[in-house]
Amino acid sequence: MGIPDEDVARVRAATDIVALIGEQGALKRVGQRWVGLCPFHTEKSPSFSVNAEAGFYYCFGCQASGDAITFVRETEHLDFVDAVRRLADKAGITIREDGNSGRDNQKRKIFLDAMEQATEWYHHRLLTAADAGQARDYLRSRGYDGDVVRRFRLGWAPDGWDTLCVGLKLSEDVAVGAGLGFVNRRGRIQDAFRARVLFPICDPSGNPVALGGRVLPGSTDPAKYKNSTETPIYSKRRTLYALNWAKQDVIKSGEVVVCEGYTDVIGFFEAGVPRAVATCGTALAEEHVRLLKNFATRVVLAFDADGAGQAAAGRFYEWERTLEIDVAVAALPPGSDPADLARSDPAALKAAVEGAKPFLQFRIERILGAADLSTPEGRARAADHALAAVAEHPDDLVRDQYVMQVAERCRLEPASLRDGPRTPAAKPSRTERTPSRTPASSDDRDPRGYDGPPDGPEPEWDEWDDGPVPADNGRRGATAEFRPGLEALRLAIHRPEEVGDRLEPVLFSDPTQRAAFTALMDADDLGEAIDAAPGRVQALLVRLTVEEPRSDPDEVVVQLVRDTVRRELPLLAVEARTSTSAMEQAAAAALGLQELDDPTRRAEAARRLVAWLLVRAQQNGIGQDA
Numbered sequence: 001m002g003i004p005d006e007d008v009a010r011v012r013a014a015t016d017i018v019a020l021i022g023e024q025g026a027l028k029r030v031g032q033r034w035v036g037l038c039p040f041h042t043e044k045s046p047s048f049s050v051n052a053e054a055g056f057y058y059c060f061g062c063q064a065s066g067d068a069i070t071f072v073r074e075t076e077h078l079d080f081v082d083a084v085r086r087l088a089d090k091a092g093i094t095i096r097e098d099g100n101s102g103r104d105n106q107k108r109k110i111f112l113d114a115m116e117q118a119t120e121w122y123h124h125r126l127l128t129a130a131d132a133g134q135a136r137d138y139l140r141s142r143g144y145d146g147d148v149v150r151r152f153r154l155g156w157a158p159d160g161w162d163t164l165c166v167g168l169k170l171s172e173d174v175a176v177g178a179g180l181g182f183v184n185r186r187g188r189i190q191d192a193f194r195a196r197v198l199f200p201i202c203d204p205s206g207n208p209v210a211l212g213g214r215v216l217p218g219s220t221d222p223a224k225y226k227n228s229t230e231t232p233i234y235s236k237r238r239t240l241y242a243l244n245w246a247k248q249d250v251i252k253s254g255e256v257v258v259c260e261g262y263t264d265v266i267g268f269f270e271a272g273v274p275r276a277v278a279t280c281g282t283a284l285a286e287e288h289v290r291l292l293k294n295f296a297t298r299v300v301l302a303f304d305a306d307g308a309g310q311a312a313a314g315r316f317y318e319w320e321r322t323l324e325i326d327v328a329v330a331a332l333p334p335g336s337d338p339a340d341l342a343r344s345d346p347a348a349l350k351a352a353v354e355g356a357k358p359f360l361q362f363r364i365e366r367i368l369g370a371a372d373l374s375t376p377e378g379r380a381r382a383a384d385h386a387l388a389a390v391a392e393h394p395d396d397l398v399r400d401q402y403v404m405q406v407a408e409r410c411r412l413e414p415a416s417l418r419d420g421p422r423t424p425a426a427k428p429s430r431t432e433r434t435p436s437r438t439p440a441s442s443d444d445r446d447p448r449g450y451d452g453p454p455d456g457p458e459p460e461w462d463e464w465d466d467g468p469v470p471a472d473n474g475r476r477g478a479t480a481e482f483r484p485g486l487e488a489l490r491l492a493i494h495r496p497e498e499v500g501d502r503l504e505p506v507l508f509s510d511p512t513q514r515a516a517f518t519a520l521m522d523a524d525d526l527g528e529a530i531d532a533a534p535g536r537v538q539a540l541l542v543r544l545t546v547e548e549p550r551s552d553p554d555e556v557v558v559q560l561v562r563d564t565v566r567r568e569l570p571l572l573a574v575e576a577r578t579s580t581s582a583m584e585q586a587a588a589a590a591l592g593l594q595e596l597d598d599p600t601r602r603a604e605a606a607r608r609l610v611a612w613l614l615v616r617a618q619q620n621g622i623g624q625d626a
């Protein structure tokens with residue numbers, strides 16, 4: 001990518017985000033924000049907010065969020081560089097493309113042109129040439145008629161040394177650079193594909209960037225499939241076959257089917273599921289999923305995901321968490337592949353996608369299905385295997401539900417299974433709570449009407465206390481709680497001078513909020529903080545830019561200090577059994593808490609308690625993520 005950071009910043013600064021988003025739908029000014037109907041989901045009352053000054057948008061209904069560049073990427077399905085170019089054009093800004101990136105762009109264009117010409121040349125050859133008769137017979141035998149051949153622009157590479165390169169008069173630079181040819185040992189240029197049926201691989205806009213070639217049955221060539229080498233226009237980790245054709249249905253349905261082979265994809269299209277893509281001779285990688293995330297939030301794997309095995313499981317769970325997508329597995333009949341099923345029973349192929357199951361469910365069913373559940377010994381063994389799979393899931397609530405399922409199937413007591421498999425297996429845990437820090441008794445409640453639990457991590461940040469959440473989405477109501485952590489972040493964003501240097505990371509018990517605060521502290525401005533923050537933290541920060549603080553900063557700081565000190569008290573009580581210093585600290589902390597209630601002394605008390613918390617944090621690693 002060739003756009004310098006300063007130029008990206010100039011484009012951002014020159015873009016009027018309200019005008020940009022306003023092109024898609026009316027925005028109305030409400031206080032500091034602009035609100036309107038969300039362009040990313042269907043709604044009747046507006047829950048989409050824009051902060052013009054900070055340059056960010058956030059939807060309270062579907063959680064879409066970002067800046068002007070994100071907006072263009074998501075509404076026009078462009079990559080980062082193209083989105084910046086689009087905005088630069090709009091704002092009349094010339095982006096400095098340094099010598100290199102200018103040359104690179106020119107080269108890319110030449111390679112794309114060559115690839116387009118070659119695709120058309122091979123396609124024409126398949127449709128008309130005499131030497132393609134065998135290829136046409138083969139495709140017909142697979143059930144591909146002329147419509148399929150034209151729709152997917154299939155081609156035929158003749159059985160010659162340099163038929164394409166000579167036919168298109170490709171220079172060595174272009175042929176080699178675009179991956180269409182190579183220089184052989186005698187220094188002559190030679191075609192990369194020979195005697196193969198070709199599947200053009202395109203970028204999401206439909207420009208061919210590579211080719212996949214399959215030999216005909218009976219060929220002596222040991223490599224059944226062969227793909228273009230990586231080139232400046234083709235990276236296999238970032239490319240998905242058929243995304244250009246599937247894009248529309250993927251967006252419409254919010255779901256994408258991922259296969260392993262080009263013919264599987266075509267099978268899905270033929271069976272009436274036109275939202276299938278395939279990796280190009282590589283395993284599904286994070287870059288693929290990031291690309292798909294622009295179009296859909298649910299990924300259905302249509303290959304033997306069990307074969308992909310345990311190593312893949314960890315990746316899938318990680319993507320579910322960090323990229324906020326769902327990974328499911330199509331319920332294909334064992335031993336069948338989509339391409340064959342599409343011909344023998346297209347309805348079954350469609351049903352397999354409709355009946356897709358969460359990845360962990362799929363694995364457990366595989367394990368239990370293969371087990372002997374007729375004897376106590378068999379059931380115990382099956383339970384152990386299934387629990388080993390369950391233990392890999394990072395979410396304890398999810399784990400718990402599958403434990404109950406395994407217990408029921410294996411006729412065991414759930415309680416006896418909760419600790420996981422009896423054969424040792426690593427049990428990942430992302431639980432940040434430690435037992436000694438769990439809630440204290442209810443008489444710790446704050447007398448001032450904050451009815452949130454005074455201790456323990458704050459829950460997920462989608463539970464919030466104010467703002468234009470539609471009344472019917474069920475999150476609000478009598479249980480709405482004051483969340484000092486979120487309010488402190490809003491203040492740190494919107495009125496930093498009023499909280500000054502009174503906030504510290506140690507005051508945030510929720511890891512996402514703490515990371516958000518740290519990001520704000522470490523950056524020179526809000527935009528920089530958002531750029532540098534990881535996904536979840538970034539989403540939180542962007543959302544808070546469109547929420548205004550409504551509380552008195554002093555109250556918020558005092559409440560945060562109070563909550564944090566209270567979380568420390570049970571720990572101190574334990575330490576005090578063996579340490580007089582801890583006993584003294586506990587007494588001082590209790591006194592400090594009392595002083596927090598005294599308006600004339602609370603500022604000083606808060607300062608002292610924070611200083612003490614910082615020392616403790618340093619000693620105990622509190623407030624730092626492992």
Ligand SMILES: [Zn+2]
Nearest residue numbers: 038041059062
């Ligand atoms: Zn929305």
